[in-house]
Amino acid sequence: MTSRGIRDQVAVVGVGCTPFGEHWDKGVDDLVLDAASAAMRSARTDVDAIDAYWFGTLASGPSGVTLSRTLKLDYKPVTRVENLCATGSEAFRNACYAVASGAYDVAMAVGVEKLKDSGFAGLIVDRPVGDGTATATSAPALFSLLAPAYARKYGVSDEVLKDVMTRIAWKNHRNGALNPLAQFRKEMSLETIRSSPAVAGSLGVLDCSGVADGAAAAVIVPAERAYDYTDKPLFVKALSMVAGPAKGPTDPTYDYTSFEEVVRCAEDAYRQAGITDPASELAMAEVHDCFTPTELVLMEDLGFSPRGQGWQDVLDGRFDLDGDLPVNPDGGLKSFGHPIGASGLRMLYECWLQLRGEAGERQIDTPRTRAMTHNLGGSPGNCVSFIGIVGSEKDA
Amino acid sequence: MSGIIALDVYVPRHRLHRSAIASALGTRATRGARAVASYDEDTTTLAVEAARDLLADRAPSALLFVTGDPVYLDKSNATVVHAGLGLSSTITAHDMHGSGRAVVGALRAALDAGSAGRDVVLVTSDIRTGRPGSTDETAGGDAAAAVYVSADEEPVARLLGAGSATEEFLDRWREPGQRWSQVWEERFGESIYVPLGRSAVDRALADAGLTIDDVDHLVVAGPHERAVRSLKRLHGLRSDADVADRMTGTVGNAGGTGLLLELADVLDRAAADAVVLVVALADGADALVLRTTDRVAAARPVAPVAERVGRGTLAVDYPTFLSWRGMLDREPPRRPSPVKPSAPSSARTSAWKFSFTGSRCLECEAVHLPPSRVCQQCHAVDRMDELRLADRRASVATFTVDHLAFSPSPPFLAAVLDFDGGGRFPAELTDVDADAITIGARFEMTFRCLYEADGVRNYFWKGRPVLDAEEVA
Numbered sequence: 089m090t091s092r093g094i095r096d097q098v099a100v101v102g103v104g105c106t107p108f109g110e111h112w113d114k115g116v117d118d119l120v121l122d123a124a125s126a127a128m129r130s131a132r133t134d135v136d137a138i139d140a141y142w143f144g145t146l147a148s149g150p151s152g153v154t155l156s157r158t159l160k161l162d163y164k165p166v167t168r169v170e171n172l173c174a175t176g177s178e179a180f181r182n183a184c185y186a187v188a189s190g191a192y193d194v195a196m197a198v199g200v201e202k203l204k205d206s207g208f209a210g211l212i213v214d215r216p217v218g219d220g221t222a223t224a225t226s227a228p229a230l231f232s233l234l235a236p237a238y239a240r241k242y243g244v245s246d247e248v249l250k251d252v253m254t255r256i257a258w259k260n261h262r263n264g265a266l267n268p269l270a271q272f273r274k275e276m277s278l279e280t281i282r283s284s285p286a287v288a289g290s291l292g293v294l295d296c297s298g299v300a301d302g303a304a305a306a307v308i309v310p311a312e313r314a315y316d317y318t319d320k321p322l323f324v325k326a327l328s329m330v331a332g333p334a335k336g337p338t339d340p341t342y343d344y345t346s347f348e349e350v351v352r353c354a355e356d357a358y359r360q361a362g363i364t365d366p367a368s369e370l371a372m373a374e375v376h377d378c379f380t381p382t383e384l385v386l387m388e389d390l391g392f393s394p395r396g397q398g399w400q401d402v403l404d405g406r407f408d409l410d411g412d413l414p415v416n417p418d419g420g421l422k423s424f425g426h427p428i429g430a431s432g433l434r435m436l437y438e439c440w441l442q443l444r445g446e447a448g449e450r451q452i453d454t455p456r457t458r459a460m461t462h463n464l465g466g467s468p469g470n471c472v473s474f475i476g477i478v479g480s481e482k483d484a
Numbered sequence: 485m486s487g488i489i490a491l492d493v494y495v496p497r498h499r500l501h502r503s504a505i506a507s508a509l510g511t512r513a514t515r516g517a518r519a520v521a522s523y524d525e526d527t528t529t530l531a532v533e534a535a536r537d538l539l540a541d542r543a544p545s546a547l548l549f550v551t552g553d554p555v556y557l558d559k560s561n562a563t564v565v566h567a568g569l570g571l572s573s574t575i576t577a578h579d580m581h582g583s584g585r586a587v588v589g590a591l592r593a594a595l596d597a598g599s600a601g602r603d604v605v606l607v608t609s610d611i612r613t614g615r616p617g618s619t620d621e622t623a624g625g626d627a628a629a630a631v632y633v634s635a636d637e638e639p640v641a642r643l644l645g646a647g648s649a650t651e652e653f654l655d656r657w658r659e660p661g662q663r664w665s666q667v668w669e670e671r672f673g674e675s676i677y678v679p680l681g682r683s684a685v686d687r688a689l690a691d692a693g694l695t696i697d698d699v700d701h702l703v704v705a706g707p708h709e710r711a712v713r714s715l716k717r718l719h720g721l722r723s724d725a726d727v728a729d730r731m732t733g734t735v736g737n738a739g740g741t742g743l744l745l746e747l748a749d750v751l752d753r754a755a756a757d758a759v760v761l762v763v764a765l766a767d768g769a770d771a772l773v774l775r776t777t778d779r780v781a782a783a784r785p786v787a788p789v790a791e792r793v794g795r796g797t798l799a800v801d802y803p804t805f806l807s808w809r810g811m812l813d814r815e816p817p818r819r820p821s822p823v824k825p826s827a828p829s830s831a832r833t834s835a836w837k838f839s840f841t842g843s844r845c846l847e848c849e850a851v852h853l854p855p856s857r858v859c860q861q862c863h864a865v866d867r868m869d870e871l872r873l874a875d876r877r878a879s880v881a882t883f884t885v886d887h888l889a890f891s892p893s894p895p896f897l898a899a900v901l902d903f904d905g906g907g908r909f910p911a912e913l914t915d916v917d918a919d920a921i922t923i924g925a926r927f928e929m930t931f932r933c934l935y936e937a938d939g940v941r942n943y944f945w946k947g948r949p950v951l952d953a954e955e956v957a
Contacts, residue, residue, distance in 0.1 A: 209818040210888050219833045220825030220934065220942035221854065223910050225898045229886035233900060237882040240923055289884040335860040337910045338853060340902040344882045 091328070093360030094188040096482050099314035099321040100306050102131020105437040108302035108425035109271040116148045116202045117158040123303035123430070124159060124198050131307035131317050135159055138307070139192035141166040144179030144199040145429035147214065155198055170429075172213075172465025173376060174329070174474040175199060176304065177432025181327045181474065183308050193309065199434075200303035201427035211299060211428070228296050230467035231379040232289025237344035238385065242396040250282065250290055252399040253380035257281045257294050257422055259408055260377060264419020266409075266450040271298040271425030295380040300425025304433035306440075311482065320444045322436075325458060326360035326477040328353045336469010347464060349473040350389040357475035358391070361458065362483065367392045367413050370477075371456035372442055374435035376464040377420040387415070390462065390475075414452050417442060432474065435461035443480040457481045486598025487639025488774070489542075489632040490783060491748045494534035494609075495625075495735050495793045496521045497915045497948075498800040502622050508802040509617050518736030519793075520800050521611045521626040523808040523893040524914055524932040526941065527551040528561045530609035532568035532931040534628035537785075539569055540875065542632060544603040547577040550590045551609050552739045554581040555941055557660065564943060565607060568931045570839030570872055584610075584707055584740030584766035591631065591772070595643050598633040606631045610739035613809050614664040621664075623709060625736020629744035640751060640783045641760060641774040644694065647687025649680040650768040655708060663810065670710050677711035680769040685718065685761065688771035696720035699773075700758040701750045703728045705743035706765030715763060726750065730790050740766060745789070752788040756780055796951040798915060808893065819890045824937035835870065840929055840945040842907060843868035851907030871907075873929070877950060878903040880925045885918045892935055901927055901947050915948040926950040 104126025106119050114122075128134055143155040143166055152166025171178040176199030183195040206212050211227055239249040258278050264270040276294060284292030307317070314321035332349040336342040354366075363369050375390065377383035387398035392413055393406075401407065407415035418424050418438040421431060439459035441447040458479040465472040499517040506513035521530060531549055547569075549562035562577035571577070580586040587608050594604040609628035614620025655673035658665040667673075681704070689695060696718065702725055704715045716727050731745040732738075738745055743764050750760055756778040764770045787795075806812035825837075835841035836854045843855035846869055850861035853873065858865050883899035890896070897913040899921060913921065914932055927947035934942045 207818070208820055212820055217823065217826040217829065219829040219837045220822075221833065221837050221944045223898060223912055224822065224889050224934075225884065225896065225910065225912075226886050226888035228888055229884040229896070229898060232884045232886075233882045236923055286885075286887055288886045288888060333860060337900065338856075338908050339850075339860055340881070340906065340908045342908075344900070 091356050091360065093326055094184060095325050095360055096311050096323050097188040098184045098308050099311045099323045100436065100440065100478060101309050101314055101317035101321050102127050102133065102307040103305065103437045103440045104130055105269055105304040105434050106302050107269045108298070108300040108427055108434070110204050111301040112204070114301065116154065116200055119202065119301060119303035120155060120158045120198060120200045123200070123305040124196065127196065127305035127307050133194065133307060133317065135161060138164070138194045138196045140164060140186055140195045142179040142183040142195065142197045143168045144170065144175040144197065146170055146172065146175055146201060148200055148202045148429060171472050173378065173428055174432060174463035174465040174472050175429040176434070177461060177463045177474040177476060178329065180306060180433060180436060180476065181329060184324050184327055187308050187310055193313070195308045196305060197308065197433060198303065198305040199429040199432060201429040202301050203299050203427060204301050226288060227467065228291050228379055229288035231382050232291045233344050234381040234385055234468055235290045238381065241343060241345050242399070244399055246290065249399065252384055252402050253290070253295055254278050254281045255402050256377065256380040256383045260416050260420040260422035263409055263417050263450060264423025266448070267419050267424060270419045270423050271300045272419070272423040291379055297378045297421035298423065298425035300427045302425060302427035302430045302434070304430045304437050306433055306436055320480060322440055322443060322478040322480060323482050324476070325479050326357040326475065328357040328360065328475045329472065330356070331472045332470070334470040342469045344468055346385060347389050347468060347471060347473065349471050350386060350464060353473040353475050354390050357477055361477040363477070366390060369456065369458060370413060371454045371459050372414045372417050372452055373460040373462065374418065374420070374438055375415055375462040377416055377422050378426065378464070382464065383415070386462065409450060409452065417447065417450050417452055432461060432463045436476065436478065439478050443478070485642060486595050486633055486635040487642035489634050489637045489639050490538050491629065491631045491744065491751055492534060492538045492785065493627060493629045493745050493748045493789050494530055495519045495627045496525055496530070497796055497798050498522055499797045500800050500802065500805050504802045505622055511617060514622055516733065518622065519625045519627060520805055520808070522914060524934065524946065526555050526933055527553050527609040527611055528555050528564045529931050529933055529943070530611070530626065530628035531565045531607040534609065535565070535569055535605060535607045535630035536875070538630045538632050539571070539605060543572070544575060544605040544632065546597065546602060546604045547571065547575060548580060548590045548594060548604060548606045549577065550580045550586045550606065550740060552582065552584055553611050554579065564838070567834060567838035568943065570835070570841065570874065584764070585768060587740035587743055588764040588770035588772070592646060594631065594633040598635045601635060603632070603634040603636065606633065608741045608744060610741040612737060612739050616806065616811060618664065623737050625732070625738045627735050627738040627741050627745055629741050629748060631744060638779050639777055640780045641776045644773045644775050645688050645690070645692025646773070647684045647691055647771045648768065649683040651676065651680060655767070670708065673708045674711045674714060677706070677708055677765045677769065678714045681711070681715040681763055681765055684769035684771040685763060688761070688773050692773035694759060694773060697722060698759045699725055699761045701726045701728065701754055701760040703743065703746045703750055703760065703762045704765065705732070705746055707737065707739055708765055709737060711765050715765065731793070734790070734793055748789045751776070751780060752784060752790065754780055796949070798917070804893070817888070817890060817894060819888065822890055822935045822937050822942070824940040825942050837944055839872055840874035841870050841872040844871040849906065851903070853907050853909040873903055873907055874945060876903045876905060877926060877928050878947065880921060880923055880927065881908070882923060883921045890935070897921065899927065899947060911945070911947040913948065914946045920949065
């Protein structure tokens with residue numbers, strides 16, 4: 089398989105992100121306008137200068153018109169994309185390719201989701217009409233399948249595994265407390281997290297990402313024009329997308345302790361970026377912590393921890409804000425909140441702040457110049473994976 | 485001449501202790517417990533469960549389905565049973581619904597068909613309840629039975645004679661759509677039933693060329709408990725004759741199906757060449773005289789019906805029972821209601837949806853649940869055979885208790901099941917305590933209704949714990 093990547097061919101020159109949370113007073117159009125306007129201000133540009141748009145949303149509006157109507161775009165190309173929880177990243181990836189191809193000089197990726205208008209608990213995903221045989225397990229339940237399988241495979245007791253999950257939520261809440269845009273800006277005690285009401289399997293409410301409204305956006309230009317817009321652009325080092333054969337739920341060889349989609353995606357992304365030891369080369373990683381066991385497994389799939397060691401590294405604080413490799417320094421899906429279509433671009437927003445030294449109280453002090461965004465869309469053994477790597481310096 | 489080749493029963497695993505009703509309603513407690521169909525069971529699913537083992541190695545020419553509580557009107561339920569059993573489309577399926585009396589009628593029709601050379605499987609099921617606090621509620625029981633009738637095979641019991649007495653009188657009634665029946669004062673019914681029963685018995689014995697003194701086993705069943713008790717004290721019955729009553733005691737009065745429950749229990753203990761007098765009291769009386777053959781012992785299932793019925797039971801509390809029967813409307817979870825399954829989609833995947841039939845790759849033998857045109861292992865395209873896994877057992881690979889997903893009776897339980905001989909499916913679980921699910925636990929599949937939407941029952945298969953001693957150990 090050929091995957092050349094577009095290392096250092098395009099750059100992010102502006103980003104925008106709304107606060108995530110319960111925006112009872114804002115509709116999809118308000119959120120989109122706020123994020124897009126912020127990104128344009130950040131890039132010191134405007135709608136007239138942007139040639140094409142990629143608009144990501146899971147279910148908050150059909151077609152490119154949802155965006156063009158909101159921004160009152162004058163007959164521009166707008167593509168709506170959807171790839172479950174990787175939707176925002178997919179908008180970004182395709183916008184980057186469009187610029188790299190030379191077809192457009194300036195592109196914008198916008199992601200939005202309005203989840204809190206449904207009146208239901210948790211995430212609601214409309215499924216196609218079918219024969220009624222698809223098991224109706226909820227998202228937290230599907231990811232909770234990881235916990236007993238991981239505990240059994242690596243001889244970790246259920247109690248210790250619960251400690252590990254709790255530690256992940258505790259860390260992400262702690263990071264989110266330092267983030268003015270986060271849905272939950274509050275530290276949570278280990279005991280509060282551990283005893284939160286059961287949702288599925290060993291997952292309590294506080295093991296789950298926040299259901300939120302929000303939007304985020306980024307402006308992408310050719311690398312050679314990046315400094316026309318900003319002194320501190322982010323160069324795109326890698327963009328990888330993998331859709332698996334979805335055989336985890338039907339193939340007995342799958343053991344529910346890994347996401348093969350992520351493993352393949354990481355191999356591809358690291359090769360594109362020229363990274364050989366991600367744990368020591370990345371300044372930080374924004375990973376898809378939809379539920380606490382997901383983040384645990386990702387530490388191993390992304391090569392941050394050896395197999396079977398992720399749980400120990402979590403407990404040792406390796407991924408804390410002041411650890412060897414800070415993971416989800418902005419609070420992650422857990423405490424920043426997870427408006428599906430916006431999340432991938434929200435992760436990019438954090439990379440922008442951190443690599444430019446603009447993250448305020450949660451600024452990571454590191455000489456490393458590259459950062460990762462990762463999304464997983466679907467469920468264990470049945471998902472898509474996205475990895476993006478951006479850096480503040482163009483490689484020699 | 486035709487006879488009964490095999491008789492099997494299915495009794496749901498849940499039990500409602502009658503004392504639980506009494507303590508909730510502040511009424512006088514009666515002893516024992518009644519069998520309760522779970523929230524995901526209806527008369528159609530019960531019927532599939534009753535006939536599954538019986539039809540594992542037999543192919544009838546017709547299936548008759550009888551129930552006092554049909555799921556659908558203006559649409560066949562027998563065809564759903566037929567599909568659940570994975571029967572060939574050349575096997576006909578017909579419904580006989582509405583009253584307990586239909587059971588004996590169907591049995592006689594089946595025996596007649598058997599004599600005419602057509603093998604028939606008769607499946608009956610009943611879910612019996614009444615207005616909260618009623619006798620129907622406490623005394624009722626939910627169960628299903630299946631009888632295979634043929635002239636080809638050597639039967640376990642042959643029909644020697646039959647007699648019937650039919651009269652119109654008002655003992656119990658229910659309009660379509662009502663949730664419970666109403667009954668007349670019971671002494672009136674008794675005064676009609678008992679003479680009708682005697683008359684039917686006399687005619688049946690005369691038809692068989694026997695007398696009451698020849699009867700070794702007596703089965704009397706019907707919804708009118710008092711009349712049934714009276715007729716069991718049949719004049720002239722030998723003092724050593726066996727009067728069946730064990731099933732009604734442990735299961736409850738299962739309406740028309742109760743007759744076959746008791747008969748199954750009798751066939752479990754009857755010697756060869758024994759005379760069995762079966763009397764149904766349901767809007768009249770029907771009596772059948774059967775004689776067991778020397779196959780009666782050899783043809784018995786591994787575990788007697790009475791023993792199986794007592795195995796692995798689960799207690800259900802009264803409020804839960806009421807909500808399962810739709811008499812207590814509880815606040816649903818804050819989640820969207822499920823949508824009805826699509827008719828064309830269900831028709832396309834009928835073998836999968838109704839009979840849990842997947843596919844196996846002809847090139848590499850990888851098993852696919854649901855069936856797949858492309859092999860997940862070797863990627864061969866359209867090189868598949870059908871493979872029914874409804875009767876295959878499985879082990880839990882991993883599992884969850886889902887408090888968020890919609891379930892008519894939360895929480896929603898699910899496990900990834902790995903089937904013996906290959907194949908994996910993440911299945912919803914039923915008839916299990918959440919605490920009892922572990923990695924490696926053994927499960928088998930059962931035909932259930934996942935939910936109902938717009939009046940459409942969404943039938944599919946779920947996992948339930950295996951109860952065999954050797955598996956549980």
